[in-house]
Amino acid sequence: MLQAAPEEMxxxxxxxxxxxxxxxxxxxxxxxxxxxxxxxxxxxxFVDDYPTxxxxxxxxxxxxxxxxxxxxTAADGEAMGREFEFSDGDDGRTTWIGRDxxxxxxxxxxxxxxxxxxxxxxxxxxxLPTFP
Numbered sequence: 001m002l003q004a005a006p007e008e009m010x011x012x013x014x015x016x017x018x019x020x021x022x023x024x025x026x027x028x029x030x031x032x033x034x035x036x037x038x039x040x041x042x043x044x045x046f047v048d049d050y051p052t053x054x055x056x057x058x059x060x061x062x063x064x065x066x067x068x069x070x071x072x073t074a075a076d077g078e079a080m081g082r083e084f085e086f087s088d089g090d091d092g093r094t095t096w097i098g099r100d101x102x103x104x105x106x107x108x109x110x111x112x113x114x115x116x117x118x119x120x121x122x123x124x125x126x127x128l129p130t131f132p
Contacts, residue, residue, distance in 0.1 A: 001113060002058055004128050005120055010054065014119035024116040025057045026050035028109050029064035035101060039086045040079070042071050072102055 002010075002025050010021045019027070030050060037046035044067060051057050072079050079098040086094050120128055 001116060001120075001129055002054060002061070005116075006123075006125060007054060009120060009123045009125060011052070012119070012123060014115075014122045017115070017119060021116050021119055022052045022057065023050055024112045024119070026052070026060065028112050029057070029060040031108050032064040032068055032105050033060075035105060036067050036071065039084050039096065039101065040071060040098075041084075042067070068102070068105060072098060 005021060010025075013020050027050065030048070033044075033046055034048075036042045036044065051060060080102065082098045084096050084098065084101065086096070088094070117128065117130070
């Protein structure tokens with residue numbers, strides 16, 4: 001969808017939105033990478049920035065996708081059943097199962113893709129890929 005979006009629309013915010021389309025797409029990748037670094041602790045680091053160039057966002061999305069897929073498919077999907085504990089800094093601890101995090105990351109991505117698609121339609125874009 002990012003590649004199909006008219007570039008002049010990517011810096012715009014749709015009515016009712018707090019963020020631009022650039023932000024929506026970059027947030028998908030950043031969210032995945034945050035979870036992989038802070039909760040799954042995959043050792044690959046975390047870059048806390050949101051690129052605003054389509055090619056940089058696309059590269060970040062590709063790296064993010066590969067990071068999640070490689071982690072959760074390694075060793076016959078062993079991480080899907082593993083427990084991951086996270087401390088929120090206020091002495092609160094939460095434990096998640098890998099499969100739950102994959103479902104969460106998928107829902108998060110679809111949520112922001114839906115927001116981006118709706119914004120593009122609001123802006124008048126007509127030739128976009130749609131979800132079945």
